[in-house]
């Protein structure tokens with residue numbers, strides 16, 4: 001027998017194209033409601049994706065950025081940041097470490113740098129990572145995801161030709177007013193959406209996402225974000241709670257409490273899973289910033305990807321997008337055992353030596 005609560009949840013889950021139904025699910029605060037939503041999203045994940053979680057080793061290659069996003073700690077105008085760029089050998093070392101551990105993929109992330117030299121540096125680094133990480137267990141080398149902001153189609157093509165095959169570019173919010181409030185006027189929502197389209201046209205698996213709990217952000221706006229992921233045929237989702245950074249113009253704007261932001265981000269993962277059953281969804285570092293178990297919670301709400309931070313120690317402290325970003329990295333303990341054990345407790349295992357591509361992408365391209 002279904003309880004009244006389960007009947008309500010069932011009814012809402014039959015209206016997953018309806019903004020108000022999604023907003024209701026996202027706004028769940030009652031413990032039983034939340035648990036029912038979580039269990040449903042987890043069960044769906046196990047059915048569509050299976051119990052494997054894939055690692056992408058995250059290498060934060062540079063904090064030099066030409067953009068001035070009002071929430072971000074490494075924005076151009078923050079004079080308190082010591083700017084760095086990793087050397088190519090540092091990046092290649094980290095990538096080889098990943099391959100040796102059996103991580104199937106790396107993510108190269110950084111501030112936005114559109115100079116010709118920076119573009120060539122990335123292209124060359126991608127080519128070298130591919131060449132260095134081919135081995136009998138992964139004959140095509142590591143999968144490479146880039147997260148390097150808005151660039152021209154030509155740049156996206158150049159990096160794709162070099163061997164990158166996935167790209168993450170968060171839209172941050174799909175609400176035009178909210179987007180305008182958190183970015184300087186020269187950065188526009190249309191430009192981001194055009195960039196996502198350009199990435200799609202070049203052939204990348206396309207990832208996007210939003211921040212959750214931005215000052216003034218409503219549940220209806222978040223519901224529309226999820227519907228955007230669906231209508232735009234997004235393959236990969238990376239989202240996390242907004243976390244203020246003291247040296248940014250938004251530092252003093254009131255937000256939800258940390259606990260509320262965490263729960264809303266988890267609800268957002270669950271709802272996104274219900275709406276996009278085969279997408280890759282990451283459990284992100286920002287969840288970990290709000291709770292030591294944040295990442296594990298993300299998996300139990302429907303995430304299937306994690307990006308352990310492999311940025312060399314000396315650089316990591318300068319890539320502070322927000323306050324309280326975790327610096328210690330237990331994932332580089334031998335074989336990432338701590339995370340592996342925690343995943344085992346959730347009934348999940350690590351998919352080693354494989355790219356773990358988005359099923360949403362492969363299904364779409366099957367003919």
Ligand code: SAH
Nearest residue numbers: 071072110111112149170241242243321322
């Ligand atoms: N420059 C690249 C990637 C670096 S920033 C790009 O623009 O894609 C990666 C992500 O960190 C951003 O997309 C943003 O969603 C997130 N981020 C930045 N500042 C944040 C903050 N204060 N709280 C939470 N997430 C933040």
